[in-house]
Amino acid sequence: xxxxxxxxxxxxxxxxxxxxxxxxxxxxxxxxxxxxxxxxxxxxxxxxxxxxxxxxxxxxxxxxxxxxxxxxxxxxxxxxxxxxxxxxxxxxxxxxxxxxxxxxxxxxxxxxxxxxxxxxxxxxxxxxxxxxxxxxxxxxxxxxxxxxxxxxxxxxxxxxxxxxxxxxxxxxxxxxxxxxxxxxxxxxxxxxxxxxxxxxxxxxxxxxxxxxxxxxxxxxxxxxxxxxxxxxxxxxxxxxxxxxxxxxxxxxxxxxxxxxxxxxxxxxxxxxxxxxxxxxxxxxxxxxxxxxxxxxxxxxxxxxxxxxxxxxxxxxxxxxxxxxxxxxxxxxxxxxxxxxxxxxxxxxxxxxxxxxxxxxxxxxxxxxxxxxxxxxxxxxxxxxxxxxxxxxxxxxxxxxxxxxxxxxxxxx
Numbered sequence: 001x002x003x004x005x006x007x008x009x010x011x012x013x014x015x016x017x018x019x020x021x022x023x024x025x026x027x028x029x030x031x032x033x034x035x036x037x038x039x040x041x042x043x044x045x046x047x048x049x050x051x052x053x054x055x056x057x058x059x060x061x062x063x064x065x066x067x068x069x070x071x072x073x074x075x076x077x078x079x080x081x082x083x084x085x086x087x088x089x090x091x092x093x094x095x096x097x098x099x100x101x102x103x104x105x106x107x108x109x110x111x112x113x114x115x116x117x118x119x120x121x122x123x124x125x126x127x128x129x130x131x132x133x134x135x136x137x138x139x140x141x142x143x144x145x146x147x148x149x150x151x152x153x154x155x156x157x158x159x160x161x162x163x164x165x166x167x168x169x170x171x172x173x174x175x176x177x178x179x180x181x182x183x184x185x186x187x188x189x190x191x192x193x194x195x196x197x198x199x200x201x202x203x204x205x206x207x208x209x210x211x212x213x214x215x216x217x218x219x220x221x222x223x224x225x226x227x228x229x230x231x232x233x234x235x236x237x238x239x240x241x242x243x244x245x246x247x248x249x250x251x252x253x254x255x256x257x258x259x260x261x262x263x264x265x266x267x268x269x270x271x272x273x274x275x276x277x278x279x280x281x282x283x284x285x286x287x288x289x290x291x292x293x294x295x296x297x298x299x300x301x302x303x304x305x306x307x308x309x310x311x312x313x314x315x316x317x318x319x320x321x322x323x324x325x326x327x328x329x330x331x332x333x334x335x336x337x338x339x340x341x342x343x344x345x346x347x348x349x350x351x352x353x354x355x356x357x358x359x360x361x362x363x364x365x366x367x368x369x370x371x372x373x374x375x376x377x378x379x380x381x382x383x384x385x386x387x388x389x390x391x392x393x394x395x396x397x398x399x400x401x402x403x404x405x406x407x408x409x410x411x412x
Contacts, residue, residue, distance in 0.1 A: 114141060114148065121152045131165040135172045146176060157188055167201040174208040179216050182209075186218050193225050194233070203238040207245045214249040222246075223254055230261040240274040244281040258282075259293045266297050267304050276313040280320050288326060298329055305336045315349040322356050334361060338369060342378050345391040355394040363400075370395070370403045379410050 117124065117137050124130030137145050146153075153160070153173065160166035177185070186209075189196060196202035213219050223246060226233060233239040247255055262269060262282050269275030279297070288294045301308065301317060308314030321333045337344055337357045344350035358369060373379055373395065382388035396404060 114145065117145070118148045118152065121149055122156055125156070125160060125166045125169045126163065128165050131169050134169050138169075138172050138176060142176065146173070146181070150181065154184060154188060157185055158192060161189060161205040162196055162199050162202040164201060167205045170205045171208040174212040177212065182213055182216065183218055185209075186213070186222070190225060193222075194229050194239075197226075197233065197239040197242045198236055200238055203241050206242045210242065210245045210249055219250050220254050223250065223258060227257045227261065230258060231265070234262070234269055234278045235272045235275045237274055240278055243278050247278070247281045256293070259297070263293050263297045263300070266300055267308070270301065270308055270314045270317045271311050273313055276316055279317055283320060283324075288324075288329075298324075298326075302329070302332045302336075305333055306340065309337070309344060309350040309353050310347050312349055315353055318353045319356055322353060322360065330360070333357070334365060338365065338372070341369060341372050342381055342388075345382055345388040346385045348387055351387040351391050354391050358391075358395055359398055366399060366403065370399060370406060374406050374410060376410050379407065 114137070117134065120130075121134065124134055156166075157170070161170050174182075193206070197206055210219075210222070213222060226243065226246075230243070234243055243258065247258060252259075259282055262279060266279055270279050279301075283294060283297065288298060298321065301321060305318060305321075309318045318333060322330055324330045333353075334357055337354055341354065344354050358366060361369065373382060373392070379392075382392045396407065399407075
């Protein structure tokens with residue numbers, strides 16, 4: 001029932017007409033089944049309570065409820081209590097499973113004495129429980145613990161950084177280490193940076209490392225290590241995230257050589273699942289000046305709009321250009337879309353940039369687009385196309401009343 005509280009101990013405070021109204025909403029078939037159950041229940045209850053004073057009181061003339069109503073309520077009370085017991089059991093079972101599936105929160109982890117932690121560090125970070133103990137110790141003891149532990153960190157860092165559990169310790173260390181510590185770690189991992197960046201746990205560790213060194217001089221040397229291998233790293237499932245992180249956190253002078261490599265092959269990268277993300281991070285949230293390498297990339301991308309907009313990954317790069325704060329960039333893409341509005345609207349991938357283009361277009365550009373699609377032949381194509389009809393819906397949503405009238409008048 002929707003209101004199990006209806007069958008509480010205070011049931012007799014309710015009037016019978018309220019209960020009748022509630023039961024009137026139950027389908028006829030359900031009522032017949034309920035009534036048959038109630039009859040069975042009444043037979044049993046009558047035998048149990050016939051000689052008791054309680055039963056006499058319930059069935060007295062002064063009582064506002066008759067036998068049938070009382071028995072019906074008692075029956076649903078029993079159903080409600082059974083459901084509650086069942087739900088409680090389910091909750092208890094679920095709770096037990098939850099505790100067994102998840103580790104306790106970090107604040108509840110008990111950590112050994114400081115000297116024991118330092119002594120057993122090489123074994124602790126290799127286990128889930130041990131790495132959590134080390135992380136908590138870093139939070140509690142801070143730099144004091146790091147000074148005692150640093151020699152052991154340096155001895156294990158090349159394995160720690162790519163380990164299933166050790167990478168979490170490495171990431172925690174990146175939040176507290178000073179420049180001198182970071183430089184020493186960098187000198188050890190530098191020969192293996194490319195190999196580390198291609199692993200899942202190594203990639204996560206290096207992302208934390210990039211955030212830690214962004215204000216230090218080793219950032220430029222870090223980028224230079226990657227430059228000779230950028231062609232393969234930009235399209236790598238893991239290493240591409242390290243490149244993206246570098247483009248986000250390092251300044252333009254540090255990442256200039258990465259941008260140069262991207263500019264030489266930006267169309268190829270834009271068509272790759274991981275490469276298109278690198279190209280977007282290269283251009284996103286950055287000032288782009290005329291004559292700069294990034295401006296060169298933008299010009300190349302605009303000239304290949306027709307090729308990229310219909311591509312599963314390239315269309316995301318075109319959407320980024322549409323949102324550009326540089327008016328010349330967004331208008332360049334917009335004009336190409338307007339010239340191919342019908343064919344692009346009927347394409348699975350290009351239809352998304354078309355919708356975005358109309359949404360952000362100026363009033364003048366919107367009028368031009370409506371004039372193009374309002375031709376009867378074009379409008380019919382969009383109306384019955386599996387992708388074009390979504391573009392038409394978007395246009396109708398954002399256009400002015402005059403535009404809607406112009407489109408509707410084609411059919412009437």
